[in-house]
Amino acid sequence: METIRGLLRELGYVEGRNIRFEFRNAGGNADALPALARDVVQEGDVDAIIAISTPAALAAHKATQSIPIIALAAVDPVASGLAESLARPGRNVTGIAVFSEETTIKRVELMREVAPRAVRLGTVTTKVSSGAQSLTPVLETGRKLGFAVEAINVDDPADLAKILKPGILAEFDALVFVPDVVLSAHMSEIINLVGQSKTPAIFPSPDWVANGALMSFGPDFADATRHLVSLLDRILKGAKPGDLPFERPTKFDLRINLRSARALGIELPSTVLARADEVIE
Missing domain, CATH: 3.40.50.2300 (Response regulator)
Structure with missing residues (x-):
């Protein structure tokens, strides 16, 4: 999370001034993810959700089909139901597809x-x-x-x-x-x-x-995280996740x-x- 905060600061997002973070951690208990995702959505005032795992992305997508989700997914997003295609996800989820x-x-x-x-x-x-x-x-x-x-x-x-x-x-x-x-x-x-x-x-x-x-x-997660934050920046500036292709890691x-x-x-x-x-x- 600190890496994401630092990358967002480089893009001009300052916590407490023009961005606010809410962090949820299931502590390795995948069964807790659906409830955590529902809580985030029900609390409202959320502009985007970052999901750092396929189970987290699936839980978030089940909880909301409208709030943009930027996922670091280790499983094929199309096969797992997160996207209609990699090139044009078509739903409210985009991100990095690790395969x-x-x-x-x-x-x-x-x-x-x-x-x-x-x-x-x-x-x-x-x-x-x-x-x-x-x-x-x-x-x-x-x-x-x-x-x-x-x-x-x-x-x-x-x-x-x-x-x-x-x-x-x-x-x-x-x-x-x-x-x-x-x-x-x-x-x-x-x-x-x-x-x-x-x-x-x-x-x-x-x-x-x-x-x-x-x-x-x-995958080189530092590089993947940088691309993830770039996608978040584009979404916060008005882009729709369904129009942003899932990216593949280029560095390992x-x-x-x-x-x-x-x-x-x-x-x-x-x-x-x-x-x-x-x-x-």
């Missing part, structure tokens, strides 16, 4: 480079990310690359420590995480559990690596934490290190 299945494929490929002799690959999901669009890229790409792929489903975040026990994770040769707002809300705990298991894992965004995870690959980000690699006893290939946008020593 996480494409970056998930790349994460599986990177894990094969990092762990060339790995056989058993685990992918961790919750009910937010356990659909075919999230799992299919891992299953199909993993099998093509010689992995035996198994989904590890966290149905209830309260059971996370039990389902992701280091002893269970240690039975896998490698782990791939897909974008998931529930898992992100439990980032520190997951990084600790994975670290104790000594299993190499790759995550969808750089904040995981900054907090101690081994690797991440995904590979982060590596060498401290974590050493703790895991992993020597990363020079070909992977050379492609990294940032290496934490």
Whole structure:
């Protein structure tokens, strides 16, 4: 949120003078999103809603079909019902369409480079990310690359420590995480559990690596956020979201934490290190 505030200040929006923010956080509980969205809409005096996840965007769109919504969506906006087409959304939603299945494929490929002799690959999901669009890229790409792929489903975040026990994770040769707002809300705990298991894992965004995870690959969220704020600016100046095409990320980000690699006893290939946008020593 601070990044969005800063970008808006660059465009001349000063909080308390010509813009007011209302922030709502479901704390990783996707079931709470519909009620939060309804509350925002019912309170009124809202000119636009920013939704930072597909579940948040869907909850906001269900709550209002008139207030403009600018979404950072990890799932195809057309397939999920947010837009009629990417080029002309036609409804009250526009934003950045990540298409996480494409970056998930790349994460599986990177894990094969990092762990060339790995056989058993685990992918961790919750009910937010356990659909075919999230799992299919891992299953199909993993099998093509010689992995035996198994989904590890966290149905209830309260059971996370039990389902992701280091002893269970240690039975896998490698782990791939897909974008998931529930898992992100439990980032520190997951990084600790994975670290104790000594299993190499790759995550969808750089904040995981900054907090101690081994690797991440995904869209450059700083660049995506800048585009998101640009869309918000255009809407606040009168543009209709249904006329503004969903944008695709053009920059992608590979982060590596060498401290974590050493703790895991992993020597990363020079070909992977050379492609990294940032290496934490």
